Amino acid sequence: MASQSLLEFPFPNQSQLFPPNTTSCENAQGAWDLLHRVGPTLIITICFFGLLGNFFVLSVFLLPRRRLNVAEIYLANLAASDLVFVLGLPFWAENIWNEFNWPFGVVLCRVVNGVIKANLFISIFLMVAISQDRYHVLVYPLASWRRRRRLQAQATCALIWAVGVLLSVPTFLLRTVNDIPDLNISACVLQFPHETWAWHVARMVELNVLGFLLPLAAIVFFNYHILASLRRRAEVHRMRRGEPMNSKTTALILTLVITFLVCWTPYHFFAFLDFLFRVQVLHGCFWEDFSDLGLQYANFFAFINSCLNPVIYVFMGRLFRTKVWELYKWCTPGSAAPMSPTHRKEILQLFWRN
Numbered sequence: 001m002a003s004q005s006l007l008e009f010p011f012p013n014q015s016q017l018f019p020p021n022t023t024s025c026e027n028a029q030g031a032w033d034l035l036h037r038v039g040p041t042l043i044i045t046i047c048f049f050g051l052l053g054n055f056f057v058l059s060v061f062l063l064p065r066r067r068l069n070v071a072e073i074y075l076a077n078l079a080a081s082d083l084v085f086v087l088g089l090p091f092w093a094e095n096i097w098n099e100f101n102w103p104f105g106v107v108l109c110r111v112v113n114g115v116i117k118a119n120l121f122i123s124i125f126l127m128v129a130i131s132q133d134r135y136h137v138l139v140y141p142l143a144s145w146r147r148r149r150r151l152q153a154q155a156t157c158a159l160i161w162a163v164g165v166l167l168s169v170p171t172f173l174l175r176t177v178n179d180i181p182d183l184n185i186s187a188c189v190l191q192f193p194h195e196t197w198a199w200h201v202a203r204m205v206e207l208n209v210l211g212f213l214l215p216l217a218a219i220v221f222f223n224y225h226i227l228a229s230l231r232r233r234a235e236v237h238r239m240r241r242g243e244p245m246n247s248k249t250t251a252l253i254l255t256l257v258i259t260f261l262v263c264w265t266p267y268h269f270f271a272f273l274d275f276l277f278r279v280q281v282l283h284g285c286f287w288e289d290f291s292d293l294g295l296q297y298a299n300f301f302a303f304i305n306s307c308l309n310p311v312i313y314v315f316m317g318r319l320f321r322t323k324v325w326e327l328y329k330w331c332t333p334g335s336a337a338p339m340s341p342t343h344r345k346e347i348l349q350l351f352w353r354n
Contacts, residue, residue, distance in 0.1 A: 028289040035296055040093040046303045047093070050086035053310035054079040073153040074130045077160075081122045082306040088116040089303065101185035102177055109188035110175045118161075118168035121211055123306070125160045127260065128218045135222040139229045167206060197279045204275040212268045216260070223257050256312055263305035270294035 057079040061072050068076060091112045095102055102109055133153070171190070179186050192199040273291040276282045282291075 028293055031289075031293050035293075036096060036099055039296070039300075040097045042300055043089050043093040043096070043303065046300070046307055047086045047089040050082060050089075050303075050307045053307055054083040054086070057310045058083065067150070070133065070150060070153045073150065073157060074126060074133060077157045078123065078126045078130065078309060081119045081126060082309050085116055085119040085123065085306050086303075088112050095188070099185070100187050102188035103186075104188075106177045109177050110172050113175045113188070113190075114168045114172040117171045118164040120164075120302075121167050122160055122164035123309070124211060124215045124264075125163065126157070127256075128215050128222075129156055129160065131219050131222040131256075135226055138226050167210070170206075200275055200278045204272065208268050208272055208275075212264060219257060219260065227254075259305065259308055259312055263301045263308070266298040267295065267302045270298050 058076060061068060061076045061079070091104065091108070094104075104112070174190050174192065175188060176191050177186050178189050178191065270291055273282065273287065274295055277287050277291050
């Protein structure tokens with residue numbers, strides 16, 4: 001059986017719904033059986049931790065009911081995007097459990113796929129926005145406070161959500177439920193108006209270029225200059241004090257980039273192989289099984305990114321630990337004295353510099 005890509009939601013295309021026992025490609029039946037047995041449990045586990053982590057993050061940011069600063073606006077939008085994304089994972093778990101027999105009807109086929117696709121783009125673009133904001137704070141610290149306005153951050157987030165929804169429109173329009181008599185199932189499929197190479201090229205550009213390569217280039221650009229700036233500061237620190245500067249910021253930035261690459265590169269690699277197979281650059285059962293199964297198993301790495309985002313973006317920062325303490329005091333008013341504005345400002349500065 002061949003799978004559909006993640007950003008079109010991992011349900012198969014109509015032309016891909018042929019399991020190994022109906023074609024000459026019979027070598028991968030065991031791998032598909034393993035996916036049907038183990039996949040739903042892994043997806044539900046990812047969904048549980050993703051819901052728990054991102055809901056907790058949103059609670060910490062929003063429950064005190066005070067105005068969010070620029071950093072909190074981006075982080076809250078990222079948590080909201082990941083939260084909406086993981087809400088759609090149980091549908092895919094049930095779909096795999098039923099061996100790609102979609103039981104929820106045409107409307108949910110389109111809505112679930114469209115919402116998940118929109119929020120996948122939103123999550124990636126928000127990571128670019130967060131990297132850009134950190135770039136201005138760390139590379140141009142004197143000018144960053146003038147530029148980092150709340151309205152600008154809110155407008156950026158609104159634009160990102162709008163672009164994500166716009167990029168998901170083809171999924172809303174082209175997804176449908178088709179009967180596959182040979183397999184005795186009704187599958188949620190992405191059905192192109194015409195099976196031509198132009199549709200596959202357009203989908204590849206949207207998926208691999210807009211959804212990965214361009215955001216990755218921006219992230220690498222911003223973080224390269226951040227690391228270069230930190231190295232220069234470290235040299236100045238050594239000359240002045242004879243000891244290395246605290247490397248928490250460097251470790252955080254490297255963790256962000258490496259995790260992004262680990263989670264998303266395998267999926268986009270197999271998605272590109274799938275594109276080459278669809279336009280008949282690659283041929284044969286090996287490449288069909290390799291790309292199809294690779295896409296399905298690479299999906300899990302991309303899913304895990306929504307669970308790791310709360311840890312990487314928030315839990316590793318001192319700002320979040322301070323926010324948790326503020327939430328605790330808000331829930332228990334007599335537990336401690338409120339934090340002074342001066343101390344809060346120091347914590348906000350430490351969030352970007354530690």
